[in-house]
Amino acid sequence: MNTQKIHFIGIKGVGMAALAILAKEKGYEVTGSDVEDSFVTDIALAKAGITVTPFDTKNLQNKPDIVVFSAAYDKDNIEVKEAHKKRLNIKPYSEVLSLFSQESQVIAVSGIHGKTTTTALISFLLAKANLDPSYVIGSGEIADLPASGHLGSGDYFVLEADEYRKSPDDNNSKFFDLNPQIEIITSIEMDHPDMFLTDENVYDAFYKFACRIPRKGFIVLCLDYPKAKKLLRSLADRNFETYGFSENVAWQIINYAELPDSTNFYLINKGEKIGPFVLKIPGEGNVLNATAAIIVALKLGIQEKSIKKYLAEFRGVKRRFEKIGQFKDITVIDDYAHHPHSVTLTLEAARKRFPDAKIWCIFQPHTYSRTKELLSSFATAFNAADRVIITDIYASAREKEVTITAEELVQVIHKNQKQVKYVNSWDKIVQELVDNVGGKTVIITMGAGDVFKLGQNILEELQK
Numbered sequence: 001m002n003t004q005k006i007h008f009i010g011i012k013g014v015g016m017a018a019l020a021i022l023a024k025e026k027g028y029e030v031t032g033s034d035v036e037d038s039f040v041t042d043i044a045l046a047k048a049g050i051t052v053t054p055f056d057t058k059n060l061q062n063k064p065d066i067v068v069f070s071a072a073y074d075k076d077n078i079e080v081k082e083a084h085k086k087r088l089n090i091k092p093y094s095e096v097l098s099l100f101s102q103e104s105q106v107i108a109v110s111g112i113h114g115k116t117t118t119t120a121l122i123s124f125l126l127a128k129a130n131l132d133p134s135y136v137i138g139s140g141e142i143a144d145l146p147a148s149g150h151l152g153s154g155d156y157f158v159l160e161a162d163e164y165r166k167s168p169d170d171n172n173s174k175f176f177d178l179n180p181q182i183e184i185i186t187s188i189e190m191d192h193p194d195m196f197l198t199d200e201n202v203y204d205a206f207y208k209f210a211c212r213i214p215r216k217g218f219i220v221l222c223l224d225y226p227k228a229k230k231l232l233r234s235l236a237d238r239n240f241e242t243y244g245f246s247e248n249v250a251w252q253i254i255n256y257a258e259l260p261d262s263t264n265f266y267l268i269n270k271g272e273k274i275g276p277f278v279l280k281i282p283g284e285g286n287v288l289n290a291t292a293a294i295i296v297a298l299k300l301g302i303q304e305k306s307i308k309k310y311l312a313e314f315r316g317v318k319r320r321f322e323k324i325g326q327f328k329d330i331t332v333i334d335d336y337a338h339h340p341h342s343v344t345l346t347l348e349a350a351r352k353r354f355p356d357a358k359i360w361c362i363f364q365p366h367t368y369s370r371t372k373e374l375l376s377s378f379a380t381a382f383n384a385a386d387r388v389i390i391t392d393i394y395a396s397a398r399e400k401e402v403t404i405t406a407e408e409l410v411q412v413i414h415k416n417q418k419q420v421k422y423v424n425s426w427d428k429i430v431q432e433l434v435d436n437v438g439g440k441t442v443i444i445t446m447g448a449g450d451v452f453k454l455g456q457n458i459l460e461e462l463q464k
Contacts, residue, residue, distance in 0.1 A: 006029070006064055006068065007059060011033060012042070014148065018136040018138065020050055024048055040141070055078055067079075071166060104134060105182070107180065108183050112189050114187065115138065125296075125307060132152040134150060143317075163206065182296060185210065217239065219238055219239065220241045241295050252269075277294065277307075280316065283353075320336055324459060331442045333443070340374050350384070360442070368401075372403050378409060387436075391424075391451065394449025437462070
């Protein structure tokens with residue numbers, strides 16, 4: 001039998017790269033194309049033996065059996081156009097993810113915050129328990145897993161369930177293509193204002209997603225969000241496992257403590273205190289992510305003592321409070337936070353993990369629509385930092401006009417955080433740090449764009 005060919009348009013995206021790696025393990029002949037900029041997935045794709053070429057109609061000459069396109073690229077992309085012209089079997093990412101996972105017990109991790117880390121934690125716990133899950137994780141690299149995508153021999157397929165649109169031409173959420181047996185909903189609040197006009201639109205998407213769960217399945221739901229409470233009240237005929245720091249949850253987080261080298265917490269379930277659970281990765285957000293993973297692992301029969309042992313070994317996910325390096329008393333960290341809630345949680349985690357250090361945050365806003373819509377929330381998101389530098393806004397290819405500037409964001413932040421400034425080039429940012437940083441300091445590069453490239457430059461200049 002001839003090997004089937006699959007081609008990925010926009011393969012460098014974290015989800016696309018993970019799916020491509022899994023497709024190769026599945027036996028497909030995998031090709032992929034993208035822009036020539038460097039991405040966090042470059043090393044992972046090379047390691048998997050997948051060559052990435054620039055966009056070119058010649059990439060489709062061998063007539064792949066499936067052409068997968070990323071939500072970042074629409075019908076104006078030359079390869080998307082060519083695939084339609086040749087009448088090839090062209091599908092959006094979410095449909096191929098559904099196709100590859102349809103014969104497994106799907107564990108789908110959704111939510112505005114924490115999807116990637118929670119997906120990685122569940123995959124890691126199941127792998128350590130010898131359940132050999134399949135998984136697709138939206139990260140360039142996970143320290144404790146061989147790759148971000150894997151075709152396992154076990155029953156479970158762990159994946160990220162994204163609420164964002166399937167493609168520029170299809171406004172349906174990607175996660176509507178999935179058929180999960182277990183859902184995790186980590187958070188429900190406003191994001192992607194270019195797609196969801198109101199909080200209620202976001203809620204409606206998660207409500208419809210929750211309705212996809214069969215009655216014999218279950219939903220692990222964080223109740224620390226008002227919209228999550230509404231969801232629980234609205235779906236009386238589904239099985240829920242609720243969790244959070246708040247009271248009146250099935251799994252309540254207590255005794256959370258941030259120590260210099262670890263994060264510790266306990267859970268209360270049905271009046272019983274279980275724990276302590278110890279994490280290497282810091283912050284309240286990761287305690288919530290770990291709690292969701294613990295609940296799933298326990299429900300699947302993994303022993304509490306094993307979960308404790310494995311959790312303490314987990315070193316985290318690339319671009320999630322990732323230590324880039326250290327020079328003398330200066331630590332450089334990179335983080336993906338781009339929503340104001342995530343920014344707050346990340347900076348608070350840094351403050352608790354490094355109580356004696358000055359914290360510098362270099363924040364790259366991500367998309368004009370998000371920056372404008374969540375402007376009032378960004379105003380207080382940086383209060384835990386000592387100094388804040390705002391870069392130019394990283395625009396999306398799908399945004400055609402500038403609706404807000406980085407300078408306007410700085411003006412709003414300045415009302416609550418006086419030590420904030422806009423710096424218009426990376427060279428100037430590096431120089432600002434070299435000139436002003438001294439003593440025990442944590443520098444955090446933060447955002448969902450290409451700001452991750454800056455950390456290494458900062459370290460190199462500091463060491464000169």
